[in-house]
Amino acid sequence: MESPDNIRITFSDGEAMDFPPINGESILGSAEKAGNTLASNCREGTCRTCMARDADGNEVLLCITPAQPGMALNLPYQRPDVMPPSLRRAKINAFSRASRSVWEIRYRLQFPLPFLPGQYVEVLFPGMASPRRFSMANPPSGKEQVLHVRDLPGGAMSTYLNERAKPEDAFTVRGPFGVFYLRSTARPKLFVAGGTGLAPIVSMLSSIDPATTPPLAVIAGFADAEDAYALEALRTLAKTLPLELILAADKASEAWRGFVGNPIAALGEIRTIPLDNRTEAYLCGPPGMVNAARSALLARNLQAAAIFNEEFVHSS
């Protein structure tokens, strides 16, 4: 039965959920204990995945805000976008180095796993004690799924790829997760990636219909030009989409033909879309880069509600 003490959360399509606040629990914890699924990631107040807004437009992080009676909050995504995840068996088709610091893995699923471009999965490969999170780099229509994996020396995933992985290895995939997905609005869209933060952005760009798209700009940032990858895929996309492509490397030799500097400095290079309140932005990569890009875009008057981000925080 409805109670005035219940917390009410309204999704962007107008659908709402009500649940009782649990003393000593966060809003997210209270929602989950009542059997609801909401988007979350770090669950410690850093990644902003769980962000909602109150009636005055103030941001409320559901994972760290204590549940209080009668709260009313709005979410920037639709309820069907956070359906409970599914578990799938998968087998590796192929894997290779895409640059000195990035692996690309291609795999097939036993049964399809629908997802929105930009979402991620949890994968558990043989010999790994706990799953790791990676974003799909393929469009949902793709027959294979593709992951871009940063090579972290000593990392469980990296060690598997460097030492044990072979085609036909079986593993499990759970998902999809996340609300960092492409919104079908008519606003110009800016994408800013740091390193393998490019993966969900390639998925989004590959899903866009060239006939109906607004103008697009991508900044693909790499620590060093030797880390740069997926350049051919990006250039191919730029042939069919109205896409301004800026490749940025913090460190580069004279052979590098892109911008030298970080992705935030590269914002000054954008010529084809306005960097103001008309534009929507998608930011993905290391938390420091994502936060710096967000601040820089807010300073240029992009609307906070039109900036979407995914921070590649470490799996705990």
Ligand SMILES: Cc1cc2nc3c(=O)[nH]c(=O)nc-3n(C[C@H](O)[C@H](O)[C@H](O)COP(=O)(O)OP(=O)(O)OC[C@H]3O[C@@H](n4cnc5c(N)ncnc54)[C@H](O)[C@@H]3O)c2cc1C
């Ligand atoms: C929603 C989401 C989506 C993600 N998508 C991708 C993706 O598409 N591609 C991708 O490459 N990564 C992605 N990540 C990051 C990835 O999940 C982690 O980096 C992962 O745990 C690395 O696994 P590993 O087994 O190689 O290293 P681990 O065994 O987990 O860690 C090895 C060492 O590296 C450090 N470390 C791990 N991750 C990071 C990091 N991100 N930054 C700095 N130090 C780190 C650890 O502290 C540890 O010392 C995503 C993360 C999230 C939360």
Ligand code: FES
């Ligand atoms: S899940 Fe709440 S901020 Fe990360």
